[in-house]
Amino acid sequence: xxxxxxxxxxxxxxxxxxxxxxxxxxxxxxxxxxxxxxxxxxxxxxxxxxxxxxxxxxxxxxxxxxxxxxxxxxxxxxxxxxxxxxxxxxxxxxxxxxxxxxx
Numbered sequence: 288x289x290x291x292x293x294x295x296x297x298x299x300x301x302x303x304x305x306x307x308x309x310x311x312x313x314x315x316x317x318x319x320x321x322x323x324x325x326x327x328x329x330x331x332x333x334x335x336x337x338x339x340x341x342x343x344x345x346x347x348x349x350x351x352x353x354x355x356x357x358x359x360x361x362x363x364x365x366x367x368x369x370x371x372x373x374x375x376x377x378x379x380x381x382x383x384x385x386x387x388x389x390x
Contacts, residue, residue, distance in 0.1 A: 302341070306331060307386060308378045311339055322346050328388075337388050338372065344384040353385060360387045 302313045303326070311328045318325050323342040330337060346352045363374035376388035 302326070302380070307339070307380055308376065308388075311337065311376075311388060313339060322352065323384075337375065337390060340387045340389060341380070342385045344380075344382045347379075347384045356385055356387065363387070363389065 303315060304313065306312045307328075310331050312331050314327045314329060316324060317327055317338065323340055323346065326339045326341065328337050328339045329335065342352065342356055357377070360374050360377040363372065364377075366373060372389040374387055374389055377385070378388075379385050
């Protein structure tokens with residue numbers, strides 16, 4: 288929980304309506320938490336709808352958080368189950384924030 292004196296972390300600023308990673312157009316914010324935000328997006332070449340999880344830029348400066356996010360990406364990329372979203376891509380925004388693309 289955030290106190291009145293500690294502002295909540297901001298999601299990657301201004302990415303709604305922009306294309307990240309050269310191929311994912313961010314359509315809208317789906318939800319956010321203390322570590323990041325999840326957006327609805329579309330692969331611009333394949334016209335496939337995806338979810339993009341973006342770490343807050345300040346979280347991307349913490350080695351332990353980035354390592355955990357990378358482990359999540361690798362685990363999600365290798366899972367095959369009808370109730371689990373597969374990870375299909377991983378990258379970094381211009382502001383240093385990392386993102387994970389999920390089906």
